[in-house]
Amino acid sequence: MQAHAIAFEAPIPKLYAVLPPARSDLDDVLAIMFRGPCRPSADHFKCTPFLVRRQYVVDALQWLQLNHHNYRDIEISNANLDTYPEDFPPVTVEYRETISTVIPEGTSVHNMEDEHGAEDGDCPFIVHGVTGEQFGRMSDLALKAKALQHFNANKAVLTVGHKSEPESIWNNPQLYPQMFPWLFPYGLGGIGSTSMQIKTHAKLLLNYHDKRFQTDPTFPFVAFSHSQVKSATTAGFLLAEKSKFKDISARLGRIDTNVMQDIINRMLTDERVVPSSDAEKLCFQVINDLDHAAGRVDGSITSKKYMRNEIWSLIYHRRMPVWYITLSPADIKHPICIYWAQTNEEFRLDDLTDSDRFRAVSSNPVAAAKFFHYMVGVLIDDICGFGGKPGYFGNASAHYGTVEQQGRLTVHYTFTCYCG
Template structure:
């Protein structure tokens, strides 16, 4: 009411470029691979693991972020492009049957893809003259277009997320499309490294490749990740059917911020953003990339940037190799000479930039230090709550996830 009283549009008004539109039938119930085939922008690659038990089947997906987002001029991409995007593993007591392949998220139905692309061409503002009949005809009428690796396994129950007294039984569904869950987005080699290990590895690479800082074997045409209103509508056309409501779009008279805009997506009334298995993770990853980019920009404008540059230029490769091995072996590193102190100081300088990135190893380390400092000052908590082995088995978690779980605490 305050904004209307001042003759201004409220920040959350649909006229502020927040209108999305209803999802048409042509874009509903698309399989995972079909969504990839109609997307103009590719942000990541993925490993898809389909686990079959005796009666049920489920799918897990792990995303790997691309250094540069890729944009396609024609859709669907060729089958060789799909092989670059997806690695497929199947586990079960036997190899998949034709019926099981039809229930997998990697099933591609050519007629469904064609119908979706034709609708987008007529209605989405970023889709014009994009359909390649040649590429489309290279896909079978109804088949999984990527090869799979098979590994024999009797059950598909994950022991890490099973209760202590829980009976081993199959997870997933026995008929129809198998459920899909995304388990995270990560770099290929850095998932289990500490912050010091990652910094040391990066500095080691920088020192060994003095001229080659970054080389990406990728298509020469890329798309801007930041300050690009069309990024998410082109990456998720099945969520933005008309191509509107991009972040920082030109219709916004008052900026609402990227984080607030993504919160608007996730709180959308029909929850189609929440139900998409990858949107929230990719949106968070873009946020992390922006925070990392901003932190690096701040460091380059610090007064001690010349000292940091001198440290990198004059660093001793042998000392850095030794420290990298020590960090990799989880050993405590105590600098014994000037060169080791210089290497450690450089690692701390790089570490400082990562502390501003949500979810980074460094930010978790700083949070852990804050907790220990708080305990040291006011004492340890009188009681702890431990949810083991997985929080999604806890009744409170199930209750807030709105799965019709009746929760009656008995105290």
Template sequence: MFPWLFPFGLGGFGNKHIRTKIHTPTHTRHLLLYADRLIQTDEYFAFVAFNQAQIRKSAGGGYLLTERHNFDNIAEQIMDIDRDALDRLISRGVDVRYVTPQDDAECACFELLSHLDYVAGHVDGSLASRKYMRNELKSLIMSEGMPLFFVMFAPVDFKHPLCIYLCGQPLNLDVADPMLPSSKARMRMIAENPVACARFHDFMVRTFISEVLCSRSDKPGLFGHTGAYYGTVE
């Protein structure tokens, strides 16, 4: 895989010649942070690596499901599920946002879906993982109360010197207003290096949490003392 990135089959995933065993996510992060930025700017590596991570987590979730004590009951539920009840739930779900079961067959469908969510819940970006995040947010609200502020921000990456620097453009970040390339050149850099954009966004979010919210400090932040926060990335 990726012979243009790993000549002679060395350096890629699952390489037996690597002396130290390294976890695949850690290996992926290490590859994406290479100084030459060859892997960062590759058109396929990030998508394939993320897809492989999803498949790996889905397989891991399926394995954990088979190890559960009620797996035999789940298998029987799959074989005995009422397809007409599923069709009714699907048809009602098209018209309304929230569907509730109306008979025992539909309740069995909901119970089966909750078991299958155990597999998809391990996969980043899946509907089940989003549902788990909503449940976490609801639990946080029940514990800490309703949130006082809803903050949504989108840092402009192609205008920020730090993001351009992470893309590989040499800049003097010690000055207040460094000379930047043209707008067209900056937008091309951003489009060619999504890893730099992700690192820039992560830095801005962490800086906002630590410096504006002062979440792990005794001093109050811009909005006062921060009791709790919850953030997601679209």
């Protein structure tokens, strides 16, 4: 893992005791820009998601007032709501005349399309963030150089302030409802609100009946990241409690950073480094100390090293495996995976095109992971015979498998088995 999720409390410029807010206040946070050869008409606005239906707003506010503890004291203003038009967006609409709807900055070199847009149905819209997609593949040095060039040109900068101290992930049951209000509409039930561990609670939420936690693009990553942070912190705490902590702190104070960097550079070239000098032995001892903490973290380099040691020990004990395979289930073609991925009340596999199947599975990675787990269980229990009955290849005595990511961001299973 190369990144972790950390949460900061964002400053709120204004708290409203009366909802909805006055129409003029919306212009401070939102504006709409149309591009094209003609000004937008009422029919164009009907294709956008920016029209307000007053009755829907009233129903939503009344529901929040009754069910969400943070909205119990609000006042619903019908006077403010009456100022919201139903046939025109309630915010400022800017129009820029262009002959084509193609944006030059976002156009491919080999672009062959004259227009970007939809002839019928919903109108696509773009939410502009702090950085564009062109920065996604830049290295850290390239990003710094681009930022320096931007500053030297005296161009504007948008800063997003936040609290100086991050929010705690320990004993903070309101953290997840504040980060994901659309997933916790009652403002309750966040991770940490019960005695369950974060992994158990996250698994329970990911199996929620309407699958909103499964299809959210951020929640699974944040929950897994916080689980890793807690595992590393707990392991470090346990290590610090031991009597040899004084020796560890002394080694950290005596370590030679130049020797450590030399060891790192040699390891990067796949050299098998054997410590010879006292300085190198000290560096390796510090690495072993760090492994005590990192070994408890799923996906860490140390956990992978422990797995390699386990498979080497198994080969030494059982000799070479009988067979070695890589299992890659066809999730986008299997009806079980597609059924788990969809949210429709009625499941009809014959009505789905290849594109529909691909979209269903790619929009629900949790369903793909559950299907992968199910297929691996079938392989281990039924085919190999570890479920209490003989397998297709005789009596299995041992097996070992690792989960790896493949090119299309799904996973496959590398499996070794000892039969007979």
